[in-house]
Amino acid sequence: MSACNQLIIDRMQSPVQLIPQLAAHLIAAGGKRLRPMLTLSAARLCGYQGERHIGLAACVEFIHTATLLHDDVVDESELRRGQASANAIFGNKASVLVGDFLFARAFQLMVADGAPEVLRILSSAAATIVEGEVLQLVIQNDTASTEAQYLQVIEGKTAALFAAATRVGAVVADRPTQQAEALDSYGRNLGIAFQLIDDALDYSAVQEQLGKTVGDDFREGKITLPVLLAFARGGEEEKSFWRRVLEEREQSDADLTHALHLMRQHGVIEETVARARHYGDLALQSLAEFPDSAHRRALQGIVEFCIARVH
Structure with missing residues (x-):
């Protein structure tokens, strides 16, 4: 991880x-480095002893960081991990362009690795992430959106990179397709669980825990699972409320409080967490393909960490 962090710092330099300056602002804000950790752990789980996984872990983090910069511009976010977002400080134009720079750096690292399969996996993930983000934009503010569409969004914008991050660990270790598929499944299900918990946290956590204010998704009109469940379980009066605050974006300070009340009333946060646990269990089952080891236990621990964030 130390070598990966140093490579990230080296590769974000420019005359x-x-x-x-802008990249360092985002990276200095913290973050769990979860995605590169997955690549490093997956490679070691598969018995890899070289150093290619370090460059690929940095590549994964650059893709993730680039999408964060772009997301904050799209969402008009003022906070990222509890600090002022890059776009709030440097402006939207600089954030978009530096995001493009980090995407380019990611592709340079892919090419430097030289393996066509690695390039295929990571470039496909980069395209899928953008598709997921665009789909989220399409269904945003639409209470007629379905759970299937929501799942398609999070599989694209979050789970695809988790799956790619773990799958390339098997590829650099030259492991059989069965193990690569198992790690892909682990990463994909972990990514879904991770996003479900994130979406639950937006309606249940304090700013210090979450790194952003409670109800950001609500104010932006994002259609997440807690909203879909509350909408489906409410009567016509409640449905009218959700249409007003999310579709028409007519919101007062009291509306978030009422939304939180409805969510507690219908138990939607607990249901969202239960769904996350289901996907977390699927991720853990995928690891049965590998013998017990410190690296397998580390990957198991990441699943437990992701779910536990809600408490």
């Missing part, structure tokens, strides 16, 4: 000073 155009605004680039490392």
